[in-house]
Amino acid sequence: MSARNTPRTPKFPSKTTTPISSNKPSSRIRNVPNTSGNNGVKLLNTAFSVESKGVKKKIHPAPVSTDGFHTPTSTAKRENPKYYFTPDCFTTVSMDAVEKPARKISSGHDKEPEASNLTVAVRVRPMNKFELKSSVENIIYVKENTVTVLAGSTADSSAGITKGYTYDCAFSSCNSQHEDYADQKTIFDSIGTPLVDKAFEGYNVCLFAYGQTSSGKSYSMMGIDTDNCDSIGSTSEAGIIPRFCHELFRRIDAVKKTTLVEVEVSYFEIYNEKIHDLLSVTTSVNSTPNGRKPALKVREHADWGPYVVDLSAHPVDSYASLRNWLIVGNSQRATATTGMNDKSSRSHSIFNIVLNISGRGDSTLQQTRRSKISLVDLAGSERMNTACSNGDRLKEGISINKSLLTLGKVIAALASAKKSTSVFVPYRESVLTFLLKEVHPSWCFYDLTMFALAIFETFAAAFFLRTGFRIIYKD
Numbered sequence: 295m296s297a298r299n300t301p302r303t304p305k306f307p308s309k310t311t312t313p314i315s316s317n318k319p320s321s322r323i324r325n326v327p328n329t330s331g332n333n334g335v336k337l338l339n340t341a342f343s344v345e346s347k348g349v350k351k352k353i354h355p356a357p358v359s360t361d362g363f364h365t366p367t368s369t370a371k372r373e374n375p376k377y378y379f380t381p382d383c384f385t386t387v388s389m390d391a392v393e394k395p396a397r398k399i400s401s402g403h404d405k406e407p408e409a410s411n412l413t414v415a416v417r418v419r420p421m422n423k424f425e426l427k428s429s430v431e432n433i434i435y436v437k438e439n440t441v442t443v444l445a446g447s448t449a450d451s452s453a454g455i456t457k458g459y460t461y462d463c464a465f466s467s468c469n470s471q472h473e474d475y476a477d478q479k480t481i482f483d484s485i486g487t488p489l490v491d492k493a494f495e496g497y498n499v500c501l502f503a504y505g506q507t508s509s510g511k512s513y514s515m516m517g518i519d520t521d522n523c524d525s526i527g528s529t530s531e532a533g534i535i536p537r538f539c540h541e542l543f544r545r546i547d548a549v550k551k552t553t554l555v556e557v558e559v560s561y562f563e564i565y566n567e568k569i570h571d572l573l574s575v576t577t578s579v580n581s582t583p584n585g586r587k588p589a590l591k592v593r594e595h596a597d598w599g600p601y602v603v604d605l606s607a608h609p610v611d612s613y614a615s616l617r618n619w620l621i622v623g624n625s626q627r628a629t630a631t632t633g634m635n636d637k638s639s640r641s642h643s644i645f646n647i648v649l650n651i652s653g654r655g656d657s658t659l660q661q662t663r664r665s666k667i668s669l670v671d672l673a674g675s676e677r678m679n680t681a682c683s684n685g686d687r688l689k690e691g692i693s694i695n696k697s698l699l700t701l702g703k704v705i706a707a708l709a710s711a712k713k714s715t716s717v718f719v720p721y722r723e724s725v726l727t728f729l730l731k732e733v734h735p736s737w738c739f740y741d742l743t744m745f746a747l748a749i750f751e752t753f754a755a756a757f758f759l760r761t762g763f764r765i766i767y768k769d
């Protein structure tokens with residue numbers, strides 16, 4: 295899921311700003327000369343600026359970019375000058391402050407298609423070895439963007455009643471011989487590529503995988519890396535994250551003569567509500583007995599929102615070096631065998647990429663675009679008895695379920711907040727929602743299993759979406 299247009303409240307720093315975290319993003323942002331005649335206004339498409347004194351809201355005439363290096367903000371401002379609020383010396387990206395180019399979502403019973411910056415996709419995975427061993431039957435069918443669920447052994451089922459749910463995209467990966475089979479490339483092309491486009495335009499994007507344990511989230515997000523550094527084959531099992539990074543550098547290479555693109559990555563996990571840096575290379579004397587690095591703290595900056603203190607960030611200049619960091623991070627992630635998955639993720643993982651894009655060469659450079667990409671692989675919700683959880687696994691499962699519950703509550707509250715301003719959004723109830731506060735998801739990615747238990751997830755997902763984003767399902 296990714297917020298293609300990250301809805302954010304306009305923010306106007308009242309004092310000299312500090313970096314959002316110790317990865318010092320602001321130090322990487324240049325103040326570029328401005329030739330647009332905007333009285334020294336820096337068209338810096340970023341929330342991190344070094345000049346912010348004497349700030350007050352003011353409506354400016356729409357800026358004119360002289361070098362064609364537009365930001366989404368500047369373009370939208372030109373089209374919607376009334377929304378163009380900026381302090382004298384500061385221009386910030388505020389996706390709330392611009393009219394977003396809305397994508398239309400059509401749904402089964404909607405007369406009018408809805409405009410949304412959120413996309414929800416569902417993927418149905420093949421049966422796993424546990425399911426093949428037991429006598430389970432396929433109860434989920436995908437046709438176009440609708441998932442139909444036979445109601446199992448209930449009276450509805452005997453009466454031939456089915457339930458259909460319409461999503462933005464629905465993929466079936468059950469049978470590789472089937473013509474509609476969606477492989478890793480199909481998934482990435484459908485939901486990953488638009489995100490790369492948006493990231494290059496300067497939007498923050500976020501994509502997360504949600505679903506019950508063993509429904510294929512990690513497979514879809516990370517996949518199985520069988521490729522070398524130079525290419526990702528079309529039949530490869532590499533998932534969205536490596537494909538996203540590969541595509542990112544392919545595009546960077548294509549424009550490198552004219553455009554300077556700096557890429558920085560960070561990767562952390564939220565395990566039992568504690569944050570661990572997955573890319574930390576320093577050895578700490580404070581490591582826990584199980585070898586884990588000490589947990590990092592979350593703080594909230596008055597202007598830039600929540601951030602992880604001392605999270606390491608690493609500049610990368612090629613897919614090969616980025617892939618090495620991914621391998622390091624994945625090797626440190628907490629996984630364990632449960633009753634439903636041999637290698638179950640016991641934590642939420644968040645892989646962040648920060649892109650700074652600016653013109654290269656002469657002084658005609660006007661703007662720097664900055665976008666943050668968050669690719670999130672959530673831990674799976676689980677039923678304690680089915681997942682055979684006990685001891686540490688039980689504790690982890692409780693923590694996972696609790697934070698997923700909060701995620702649902704936050705999204706439901708955000709939806710209600712659209713109608714009423716007095717709604718309390720419980721971001722702080724879990725570390726995950728607190729950290730994602732600044733990056734509301736606009737892309738969600740759901741995996742469903744074909745297993746009967748998945749019905750629960752299907753209903754949960756439909757409810758979640760229906761309440762959260764008014765996506766109407768057919769029934």
Ligand SMILES: Nc1ncnc2c1ncn2[C@@H]1O[C@H](COP(=O)(O)OP(=O)(O)OP(=O)(O)O)[C@@H](O)[C@H]1O
Pocket residue numbers: 418419420422467505506507508509510511512513514635637638639640672673674675741
């Ligand atoms: N589309 C698919 N095609 C083939 N195998 C898949 C697919 N989706 C998942 N699998 C396999 O199913 C198993 C479980 O998948 P995975 O570990 O990705 O689940 P998960 O949702 O991340 O689980 P958890 O929440 O417990 O971490 C893995 O062995 C994985 O390789």
